Amino acid sequence: MKRILIMLVMFFQYSAYGQVVIGSDVSSVKNILKIQDGTRGVILPYANTYTSFPKYNAAATDIFDDYPNLVGGLIYNKSDDQYYKYDGFSWNPSRQIQGIFQPKISRLGISAGITIPCISFGIGFCFAGGTPGYLAADNKSQVLVDNLTLKNASTVTIKVAGIYDIGVALGFTGGSLGFQAGITEFKLTLQVKYTSASDWETVVSKTNYSVVFVIDTQGNKTSSFAQTISLPVGAELRVVPEISSNAISGGALAAYGTDTNSINSYIAARLIKSY
Template sequence: MKKIILILVVLFQYSLYAQVVIGNDLASNKNILKIKDGTKGVILPYSDIYTSFPKYSASSTDLFSDYPNLVGSVIYNKADDQYYKYDGYAWNPARQIQGIFQPKGSRLGISSGITIPCLAFGLGICLPLGSPVYLAPDDKSEILVDNLGLKNSNSVTIKQNGIYDVAAALGFTGGSVGAQIGVTEFKLTLQVKYTPASAWETIVTKSNYSIIFIIDTQGNKTSSFSQTVSLPAGAELRVVPTITTIGGSGGSLAAYGTDTNSINSYVAARLIKAY
């Protein structure tokens, strides 16, 4: 009886570690699960919209609760036709250029914003007081991490020669009051200083527009863009906001500012290829 029990235990343990093969009978000790079929696919978990993903939480800044036991899980989102991977903090889309655990990527938030006063009589004059500083502390719950080490004491500086995907977003707050009908342009410009002695050069600009009718109270505006660019080590990056109002009549006073919420305002960079 003892011999029979011993044999059953050995067989049971073997079955726990045996490979599951679907599609053919060629097993391999390199895999736990092997699926091979040239005519059929595998349907992984999917959802119609991200709000039904596991651990979704509308009250969380990154929209998902932290849950280490779900790390590595994959789900397909039918709404935007891409897969998402859970990293322990949030679900990250496959087609993104930044992520918490992306070893060659950084996502930086605003540590200090600026104000942008405007005076408009037909054509508005706005005077940005400097440019926002993207040196906020790393915070995974805010989706902020500096894996590329871009943050210096007072600048964002490239540390390695290479080709980069760079994305920037900036939220604008505030509005205008006055007897004016027209349009306000919120423009975002990415600039690079290639060497400490060189001037700032514009790489790309992006504009968003708001309609003014007596009082501009449509809520926050956000401009964003992404660009692939070749950058040398030592190059500095900055984002310059510009606001222009074009009115049909009357005049207005405006006071705008930059949103420091990391969901609306950030600079992200991913190293595609070093050289």
């Protein structure tokens, strides 16, 4: 009996430190699992759509629950033909410019939105003042991180000169009440102030439209775009929202605003190359 126990202990000890080798007869102490085969591949877990991923929760802000034990997990998504990696908070696609642990990116949410009132009498007019502030606190569950340290006390400022991918999205909320017919234009503009003494310069604009007839209840609009741009140290970024209307009306009021939900509104920057 004693001899059997010793043999069992030796067997389990060997198993604990052994390596699994597939496709070869040469093991290595540097690997737990070694797969060597030039003619066949390894099929990892896959799903037809992201809604079947582990920890999917439609009610969560980033649609996935936090689960540290799943960090590093991989799943192939057949619907968009790419792998996703779990970072403890959500599943991130391999083809993206944003990511929590990507050291050369920032994704900033809105800390302060603005209201855009409009009035229509014959022709519509909107009165926009100010710009939304992209200084919301970092929140990994909402994929809000500032790895490039762009946030200052009241500005978004470039700290490293280089070529950047800038992604901007802004949601508009609200609508109009009253008789009118025409088109409402939701416009989003990225502006850069290259030095503290220079003026704001427009880089790119994006427009979304809403067809208005009698009552515009379709105020939940999102404009978004991405732009590659060269930026010096000290350059400031801001996003300017505008609403205009050519609607003809006998009298109508509208109140629009900027959505502070980080899913619909954010500014993201990825440093491609520094110089």
